[in-house]
Amino acid sequence: MHAGSNRRASNLFYQSGSRRPPVDRAEGIYIWAQDGRRWIDGSSGAMVVNIGHGNRNVLDAMKRQMERTTFAYRLHFENDAAEDLATRLCDLMPPGFDRVFFVSGGSEATESCIKLARQYAVATGQAGRYKVISRFPSYHGCTLGALAVTGYAALAAPFSPLMAAMPKIPAPTAYLDRDDLTPAGRGLRYADMLEAAIKAEGPETVLAFIMEPVGGASTGALVAPDSYYPRVREICDRYGVLLIHDEVMSGAGRTGKFLAGDHWPDGRPDLVALSKGLGSGYCPLGAMVAPDRIVAPVLAAGGFLHGFTYAGNPLASAAGLAVLDEMERGDMIGNAARMGAVLAARLEGLKARFPFIGDVRGKGLLLAAELVADPGTMEPLPARLNAYQRLVDIAYDKGLIIYSRRTRGGYEGDHVLVCPPLIITEAQVEELMAILTESLADLAAELHLPVGA
Numbered sequence: 362m363h364a365g366s367n368r369r370a371s372n373l374f375y376q377s378g379s380r381r382p383p384v385d386r387a388e389g390i391y392i393w394a395q396d397g398r399r400w401i402d403g404s405s406g407a408m409v410v411n412i413g414h415g416n417r418n419v420l421d422a423m424k425r426q427m428e429r430t431t432f433a434y435r436l437h438f439e440n441d442a443a444e445d446l447a448t449r450l451c452d453l454m455p456p457g458f459d460r461v462f463f464v465s466g467g468s469e470a471t472e473s474c475i476k477l478a479r480q481y482a483v484a485t486g487q488a489g490r491y492k493v494i495s496r497f498p499s500y501h502g503c504t505l506g507a508l509a510v511t512g513y514a515a516l517a518a519p520f521s522p523l524m525a526a527m528p529k530i531p532a533p534t535a536y537l538d539r540d541d542l543t544p545a546g547r548g549l550r551y552a553d554m555l556e557a558a559i560k561a562e563g564p565e566t567v568l569a570f571i572m573e574p575v576g577g578a579s580t581g582a583l584v585a586p587d588s589y590y591p592r593v594r595e596i597c598d599r600y601g602v603l604l605i606h607d608e609v610m611s612g613a614g615r616t617g618k619f620l621a622g623d624h625w626p627d628g629r630p631d632l633v634a635l636s637k638g639l640g641s642g643y644c645p646l647g648a649m650v651a652p653d654r655i656v657a658p659v660l661a662a663g664g665f666l667h668g669f670t671y672a673g674n675p676l677a678s679a680a681g682l683a684v685l686d687e688m689e690r691g692d693m694i695g696n697a698a699r700m701g702a703v704l705a706a707r708l709e710g711l712k713a714r715f716p717f718i719g720d721v722r723g724k725g726l727l728l729a730a731e732l733v734a735d736p737g738t739m740e741p742l743p744a745r746l747n748a749y750q751r752l753v754d755i756a757y758d759k760g761l762i763i764y765s766r767r768t769r770g771g772y773e774g775d776h777v778l779v780c781p782p783l784i785i786t787e788a789q790v791e792e793l794m795a796i797l798t799e800s801l802a803d804l805a806a807e808l809h810l811p812v813g814a
């Protein structure tokens with residue numbers, strides 16, 4: 362020990378220098394700092410804590426597992442918790458999804474999908490396929506493979522020499538369009554951009570298309586018109602392109618179904634990436650779920666050349682299993698659908714008083730409101746107002762945590778995500794809305810935004 366020579370006020374660093382108060386404890390939808398202040402966790406952390414904080418049954422299950430073993434390496438032992446979690450997960454998946462590969466987070470999950478897709482192509486005599494088309498804006502993770510398909514130029518820029526350039530098509534931001542098309546027509550128009558990109562790249566070089574079925578922070582809960590999903594499926598089939606759904610944020614019940622993709626059964630993917638709500642913050646956990654028709658050729662050709670040390674460890678698996686038990690016991694996915702409808706209606710209702718809310722969108726409890734200068738044209742607020750960050754800070758000071766971004770890439774705009782744990786009650790929705798309404802009023806006063814009656 363070098364007598365404190367490296368000691369600073371904090372030795373930790375994250376993305377930026379800004380600091381928040383030290384957390385103390387959390388329970389249900391609430392979280393407390395050490396100074397006694399309490400917040401409603403209106404973003405479930407980073408859309409992670411789907412089952413709510415401090416769930417006693419999950420903690421007990423983890424404790425039982427911890428007392429047996431926290432870690433046993435998968436090359437040395439099978440473990441029941443991972444086996445059981447894989448089985449439970451497959452029971453919740455659409456037909457045909459019968460193979461699970463565990464990881465510890467979202468970037469690992471999307472990266473695994475890309476690598477399995479590539480090995481499948483090689484194993485099945487399609488080695489010329491390597492391009493993964495994605496959308497902009499989008500977010501698929503921060504590791505180099507996941508970042509290569511992320512549509513967020515500023516985040517990727519310094520690393521671009523380290524990554525293969527991957528083709529991007531516009532995300533289906535139909536709510537911004539002011540054309541004569543119907544929503545269905547717009548959905549098809551955006552999906553057809555995928556076909557155009559596949560043709561332009563050369564279909565024999567295209568490996569996969571990755572998309573968030575309901576968008577996350579990059580787009581503010583973007584939902585495409587219904588027509589988009591089956592058309593994307595059809596196009597992928599036509600050109601032999603694998604369809605990857607990144608359900609890292611939208612999965613595990615968040616949208617009122619186990620998968621967001623379950624809202625569009627005729628747009629089913631080939632591979633699914635899950636994380637966040639799967640471990641619900643109790644343990645780092647993620648998964649790639651795949652059909653055996655994709656996994657089997659890879660295993661037969663010598664095995665999947667990929668894997669993380671912590672993958673499928675007994676503790677994370679026991680936590681995941683208990684999370685799924687609790688989700689089912691508390692009908693949390695049903696509650697997400699019900700409370701999502703209540704919350705969406707309440708957010709929609711704010712438009713009259715705050716005409717700078719240009720759009721409310723999402724599914725279940727993955728909801729967002731877009732803040733604009735003009736709801737008629739959807740012209741964004743000037744970036745210099747920093748509206749999204751001001752709203753987060755104002756709400757934070759009043760005891761509400763929300764997640765907010767200015768989308769950059771394709772188009773610009775401020776949005777705020779409202780994504781409480783799936784256990785929220787109607788009374789708690791009202792409590793959240795009271796603080797959010799007050800915060801929007803303060804934001805309007807501060808930035809001189811118009812306010813209605």
Ligand code: PLP
Pocket residue numbers: 407466467468469471500501502503573577578607608609610611636637
């Ligand atoms: N994919 C999506 C849709 C996400 O929202 C995220 C994280 O926010 C990721 C991937 C990356 O997950 P992680 O931060 O756990 O690596």
